[in-house]
Amino acid sequence: xxxxxxxxxxxxxxxxxxxxxxxxxxxxxxxxxxxxxxxxxxxxxxxxxxxxxxxxxxxxxxxxxxxxxxxxxxxxxxxxxxxxxxxxxxxxxxxxxxxxxxxxxxxxxxxxxxxxxxxxxxxxxxxxxxxxxxxxxxxxxxxxxxxxxxxxxxxxxxxxxxxxxxxxxxxxxxxxxxxxxxxxxxxxxxxxxxxxxxxxxxxxxxxxxxxxxxxxxxxxxxxxxxxxxxxxxxxxxxxxxxxxxxxxxxxxxxxxxxxxxxxxxxxxxxxxxxxxxxxxxxxxxxxxxxxxxxxxxxxxxxxxxxxxxxxxxxxxxxxxxxxxxxxxxxxxxxxxxxxxxxxxxxxxxxxxxx
Amino acid sequence: xxxxxxxxxxxxxxxxxxxxxxxxxxxxxxxxxxxxxxxxxxxxxxxxxxxxxxxxxxxxxxxxxxxxxxxxxxxxxxxxxxxxxxxxxxxxxxxxxxxxxxxxxxxxxxxxxxxxxxxxxxxxxxxxxxxxxxxxxxxxxxxxxxxxxxxxxxxxxxxxxxxxxxxxxxxxxxxxxxxxxxxxxxxxxxxxxxxxxxxxxxxxxxxxxxxxxxxxxxxxxxxxxxxxxxxxxxxxxxxxxxxxxxxxxxxxxxxxxxxxxxxxxxxxxxxxxxxxxxxxxxxxxxxxxxxxxxxxxxxxxxxxxxxxxxxxxxxxxxxxxxxxxxxxxxxxxxxxxxxxxxxxxxxxxxxxxxxxxxxxxxxxxxxxxxxxxxxxxxxxxxxxxxxxxxxxxx
Numbered sequence: 001x002x003x004x005x006x007x008x009x010x011x012x013x014x015x016x017x018x019x020x021x022x023x024x025x026x027x028x029x030x031x032x033x034x035x036x037x038x039x040x041x042x043x044x045x046x047x048x049x050x051x052x053x054x055x056x057x058x059x060x061x062x063x064x065x066x067x068x069x070x071x072x073x074x075x076x077x078x079x080x081x082x083x084x085x086x087x088x089x090x091x092x093x094x095x096x097x098x099x100x101x102x103x104x105x106x107x108x109x110x111x112x113x114x115x116x117x118x119x120x121x122x123x124x125x126x127x128x129x130x131x132x133x134x135x136x137x138x139x140x141x142x143x144x145x146x147x148x149x150x151x152x153x154x155x156x157x158x159x160x161x162x163x164x165x166x167x168x169x170x171x172x173x174x175x176x177x178x179x180x181x182x183x184x185x186x187x188x189x190x191x192x193x194x195x196x197x198x199x200x201x202x203x204x205x206x207x208x209x210x211x212x213x214x215x216x217x218x219x220x221x222x223x224x225x226x227x228x229x230x231x232x233x234x235x236x237x238x239x240x241x242x243x244x245x246x247x248x249x250x251x252x253x254x255x256x257x258x259x260x261x262x263x264x265x266x267x268x269x270x271x272x273x274x275x276x277x278x279x280x281x282x283x284x285x286x287x288x289x290x291x292x293x294x295x296x297x298x299x300x301x302x303x304x305x306x307x308x309x310x311x312x313x314x315x316x317x318x319x320x321x322x323x324x325x326x327x328x329x330x331x332x333x334x335x336x337x338x339x340x341x342x343x344x345x346x347x348x349x350x351x352x353x354x
Numbered sequence: 355x356x357x358x359x360x361x362x363x364x365x366x367x368x369x370x371x372x373x374x375x376x377x378x379x380x381x382x383x384x385x386x387x388x389x390x391x392x393x394x395x396x397x398x399x400x401x402x403x404x405x406x407x408x409x410x411x412x413x414x415x416x417x418x419x420x421x422x423x424x425x426x427x428x429x430x431x432x433x434x435x436x437x438x439x440x441x442x443x444x445x446x447x448x449x450x451x452x453x454x455x456x457x458x459x460x461x462x463x464x465x466x467x468x469x470x471x472x473x474x475x476x477x478x479x480x481x482x483x484x485x486x487x488x489x490x491x492x493x494x495x496x497x498x499x500x501x502x503x504x505x506x507x508x509x510x511x512x513x514x515x516x517x518x519x520x521x522x523x524x525x526x527x528x529x530x531x532x533x534x535x536x537x538x539x540x541x542x543x544x545x546x547x548x549x550x551x552x553x554x555x556x557x558x559x560x561x562x563x564x565x566x567x568x569x570x571x572x573x574x575x576x577x578x579x580x581x582x583x584x585x586x587x588x589x590x591x592x593x594x595x596x597x598x599x600x601x602x603x604x605x606x607x608x609x610x611x612x613x614x615x616x617x618x619x620x621x622x623x624x625x626x627x628x629x630x631x632x633x634x635x636x637x638x639x640x641x642x643x644x645x646x647x648x649x650x651x652x653x654x655x656x657x658x659x660x661x662x663x664x665x666x667x668x669x670x671x672x673x674x675x676x677x678x679x680x681x682x683x684x685x686x687x688x689x690x691x692x693x694x695x696x697x698x699x700x701x702x703x704x705x706x707x708x709x710x711x712x713x714x715x716x717x718x719x720x721x722x723x724x725x726x727x728x729x730x731x732x733x734x735x736x737x738x739x740x741x742x743x744x745x746x747x748x
Contacts, residue, residue, distance in 0.1 A: 051486040322480025
């Protein structure tokens with residue numbers, strides 16, 4: 001007997017729906033947290049190897065317990081709030097930066113549907129916490145919200161280095177968000193939907209709709225390579241990765257916006273950096289590399305692509321110097337923004353013609 | 355804070371700042387991120403080495419010189435012992451082997467100093483990997499240091515009239531292998547930096563200083579040669595037998611951070627060449643001059659006859675007494691001209707010792723190199739000047 005799976009909805013089976021939802025949230029959150037923790041370990045190991053040293057080795061086999069040790073250490077350290085700092089804003093800032101980084105994961109599809117039978121009915125559950133019909137906009141909004149955390153940290157610390165870091169972050173993120181946003185526009189001009197699930201589905205078709213090329217999927221990286229490049233570079237700037245790590249620029253601004261933070265509050269900034277890295281990798285995978293599509297199980301393909309991106313980011317950090325503030329602005333406004341605009345126009349013309 | 359106008363912000367960069375290379379303090383007047391005024395404040399590492407020298411015998415001062423430019427201790431040793439030898443008038447009596455070994459060790463020191471410079475300069479600009487690559491090579495030099503002098507940083511190896519010890523057996527081969535590997539390593543650093551667009555953007559045209567301005571201030575060393583002035587004491591006023599070696603003095607005319615970077619990298623290649631030439635010319639021989647009033651007698655003599663013992667005792671407790679007079683001896687240290695000005699009043703310790711540290715003089719170029727530029731350029735310029743606070747504050 002072939003049953004068409006029924007989609008789980010809140011109105012039909014409220015308890016089951018809530019339960020499944022909670023499980024999905026828990027799994028996504030825990031997995032993200034684990035990746036955050038082990039991204040720090042991986043980064044230290046990979047960069048260590050690139051720099052002819054070992055990385056962590058003492059805590060557990062191959063230093064695998066290092067993230068946990070770091071977390072525990074930071075958790076038990078004295079939490080210093082400078083006397084001249086704005087108390088409320090100072091505490092709020094790290095939360096404001098971490099929460100948006102994790103929330104973005106909510107709309108990212110990390111696999112196809114899971115089928116299960118309950119009470120004689122076959123249900124299909126999408127491997128995605130929620131499929132917003134404006135998923136892309138939601139991610140952009142959350143990325144924008146993350147800036148506030150950094151700006152707030154810079155202002156609330158009442159320290160000059162932190163202030164400079166905060167100012168740099170504001171300018172940098174606003175500049176690059178434009179280029180990133182415009183590069184994504186070209187994607188949903190092609191997919192004609194803002195739902196991330198819809199965008200992934202559109203990428204499972206054969207390349208450029210040509211049946212003879214069906215062995216290559218229609219990943220948008222093939223028809224929008226420029227947008228892909230702009231998105232990756234812009235995202236690196238948005239999440240403050242080298243070579244765009246000006247807001248924290250250790251050698252210039254001591255530690256930039258998080259100079260005055262210590263203990264768990266500092267750890268939150270640290271986690272947010274890696275959570276953002278995961279989010280950006282996941283979004284890039286979804287928008288340009290066909291999301292969960294690929295030769296293995298859905299979520300495995302997804303994770304492989306995400307890890308690929310993260311390796312790329314780590315590798316860049318090991319090899320590139322840091323840009324200067326004016327050069328960063330020049331790149332953002334005079335090179336990437338015009339390119340993104342041109343890409344939108346050209347894509348529009350191409351879509352009209354074909 | 356109250357003194358701030360609404361237009362500018364005063365920021366204390368240092369002495370606790372990760373990239374002021376020690377304890378340099380810069381008072382920066384910032385308009386946004388543009389530096390309006392930069393005032394270096396020095397003195398946080400002042401140990402009174404010049405004053406201390408007035409109360410020590412000439413030999414006891416050598417360990418103090420290790421602590422001047424602590425990244426290039428043997429160059430300081432060399433500058434000092436050459437000055438004392440000149441004061442004593444025994445410059446011509448230094449055995450050939452001593453001169454060769456001094457050249458080998460000071461050129462290795464130049465490599466050591468330049469490696470730390472490149473490491474920190476690159477790290478300041480954000481290229482992390484170069485830092486560790488450079489320290490890997492520096493490690494070999496510190497190993498060589500340890501084998502010849504027993505210490506990895508504060509070597510205290512040269513003596514007035516000679517050396518503390520001869521090279522241990524097998525060290526020459528090790529130095530040769532190391533010197534032969536240097537060109538390939540420099541290529542490696544260049545591969546990471548020279549062609550990198552971001553590195554070029556951060557260094558080309560940054561921290562410019564014209565040849566005239568550099569000469570006016572008295573800037574020496576690679577910073578002067580990158581401004582187009584062909585001046586190197588090793589060639590233009592040779593000491594310790596430098597006239598025997600053929601080497602090029604790299605000169606560039608860009609006057610900026612990038613050219614200073616290139617000059618120093620070329621110097622590293624030349625230093626390796628000099629080391630190899632000196633190794634070729636190194637022959638067995640005495641490691642102390644034949645000046646019984648200055649150098650310690652053989653251990654055999656000290657243990658076996660009373661004259662030797664008394665001789666040893668006199669030199670260790672009293673030292674030697676140069677004629678009344680004053681001299682200046684400059685050498686080409688890794689960072690520029692390192693000069694020792696010694697005044698003798700005929701006693702066993704100098705009446706006055708004035709050190710001309712290259713970093714101190716070169717640092718004076720900083721304000722005019724950074725004013726009107728961005729905060730990030732300050733970091734690049736501090737790096738490119740290659741300052742060491744140990745010799746600035748003395």
